[in-house]
Amino acid sequence: MSSPLRFDGRVVLVTGAGGGLGRAYALAFAERGASVVVNDLGGDFKGHGKSSSAADKVVAEIRAKGGKAVANYDSVEAGEKLVQTALEAFGRIDILINNAGILRDRSFTRISDEDWDIIHKVHLRGSFLVTRAAWSHMKNQNFGRIIMTSSAAGIYGNFGQANYSAAKLGLLGLANTLAVEGRKYNIHCNTIAPTAGSRLTQTIMPQDMLDAFKPEYVAPLVLWLCHESCQENSGLFEVGAGWIGKLRWERSLGAIVRQKNQPMTPEDVQNKWAKICDFSDANKPQTIQESVSMLNDVLSRIESQDVSPNPTSYSASRSSTGFEPAQSIGQKLPSITYEYTHLQPILYALGVGMSTKDPDHLKFLFEGSEGFCCLPTFGVIPAQSSMLDGGLSSIPGLNIDFTKVLHGEQYLELYKLLPTSGKLTSEATIADILDKGSGAVIVLDVHTYSGKDLLCYNQFSVFVVGAGGFGGKRSSEKAKITVNPPNRPPDATITDVTTVDQAALYRLSGDWNPLHIEPGFAALGGFQKPILHGLCSFGFAARHVLKHFANNDVTKFKAIKIRFAKPVFPGQTLQTEMWKEGNRIHIQTKVKETGDIAITGAYVDLTPSSDQPSAKAVGLKSDLVFEEIGRRIKEVGNELVKKVNAVFQWNITKDKKTAVQWTIDLKNGSGELYQGPAHGKADTIFTLSDDDFVDLVLGKINPQKEQRNLPYTDTGHLKPSGSVLMTWTTIDSPGFKILKILSKLLESLLRLQFHF
């Protein structure tokens, strides 16, 4: 059996506690250890007159049983005074039961102004005034429980009670909003619609009913709702005769009545009436966000003319999750312009933990310093609005509840150094949508340009909790993949403390989500306090790599991929472990205090450093060809990317060992050539000797004709043969395309009279 619910040390104010339901509450709270303020004006049930005897009698009853109680005789319209009594007698106020009430029942046309006003003053305005007086005390002590007393007359309507019904349902509206505002302060507000025998009901209930519907059958619900262990908030309960039920709103799926570019008429509504009122498969929205979230989808569905001439129901042609990936994939978001001065890169650098304590950091923090530059990860800032500013909601087929969106992964690749000021344009496309069961992952590609120059490419992976199960694929070749670190102790570790204001500072770079600063909002998301932005930890980790492996030289930064695994709280210590594998630095970031891994599967790709053997250093002939390829890509890379759309990695061997690796990326951005393995996944990997490569380019080996050296199998594979070893990771056509490009190159190389 559960232990008794006690209220020792709690101070309870019950309005209208001189009789009926209020008295039952006051006695029950006192019996369980609470100190009770018994408020009652002591008038008649129509609100005439006053007397102290009602409250005094209940106080005497409580005291006679050894309980603690004081009386208050003010009308609830004097809100402050009631709370003052609690503070003076007991020093605090924890629980407020808004219960006082009167009746002025009349059929509607006979309701006088006074009948209307007094009912509103006592029930609605009285509850407002007393609650407002108690609110700041509850807020300061981070605890409060409030009950509003509504009525079935308000919920369903009742003959002769128009004034009372209006005020009683007004209390429900008041409670709903107080529940939202109070949640972050542990102030809960619930509403009851009781049925009990009392002087209010004695004229309408026969005696046997009055006896059967005891107020004592309502009090236990009120006590439970007000206990510190009860997490119920914003509930509405009908209660009486020993029965309790909870109420909620239900909304039909409804129908889209309007068609694009056509007037919406009452006849359209009439035609859809049955569907609008059909409650089969109805929704039960619990928050205003849930309630309105579908309207964006409705708008985009109308705009995209995804409504037949005789529109079916809103729900008829969409999945139960609101995702229509087929419709959304490939859609472009409205382009975004980001204009900035030197201020933003500096603010960003501070946001990701740069400090003047480190002299190395000055070039990121002082616009007058020699070599003033942007941190490479500043590249996420111009692009992030695509994800943050509701652009996703403009996409047809994406019905996203933005309170359920998590930033899962991030990839950033730089093609050019980021300017320290300027006007950049970002173009975002939904690259893919994956179905992960528990949620959906939206893969969003964002290309950021300065004029026509492509500066960087971001891939945001956005996880939408609860949106999975639409029957989509689980993975995508378009998604940049995470890579686990090598299985050995890290080569280097950097430890860095975030400040308690880290998120407050980082958000100034444009991510204004209150989750990162507002404790109440964080609590709504299930966090004990505001969390650091994932992209802030991302900035820290990238900075650690740049410092340790590139001496803070931003020209060495190429790309970064990260998965956000666990939240970090401002003030915690980040520990970035790093493993060097060629030009790739694998990273993992832990929260030192907890050991939690915050960033996983991550890596930073650097451009080749001087400690790596370059082609020239080992004297390879193929080097000249690659230089020429690099030049060509700079000229016509954009076109090649459109035509080829593949990444080729070349392992050039000398004396049977890999002497150098080159990657020709004709898939991303405007294409590029770089030394080293492919930054993501290569579509094709060629492994061949320096000599064979040159022969291939010079046409001495023609892979399309010469069976001897490079025979094809009937599936299109290239077979390893003789001295030429070619490994294909895909069997599709990209390999053929690159060979065609190479043979075109041959012409220009011959024209340039290269000699090997």
Ligand code: NAI
């Ligand atoms: P009741 O008449 O026994 O209790 C109401 C108390 O409020 C009275 O003692 C009265 O003196 C006091 N009061 C009236 N105006 C006041 C004011 N301006 N300031 C301070 N105290 C004031 O009636 P009952 O049934 O116990 O009602 C309690 C609450 O429950 C009321 O809000 C009523 O509208 C509500 N309610 C009761 C139902 C029932 O079946 N008894 C049904 C639905 C709602």
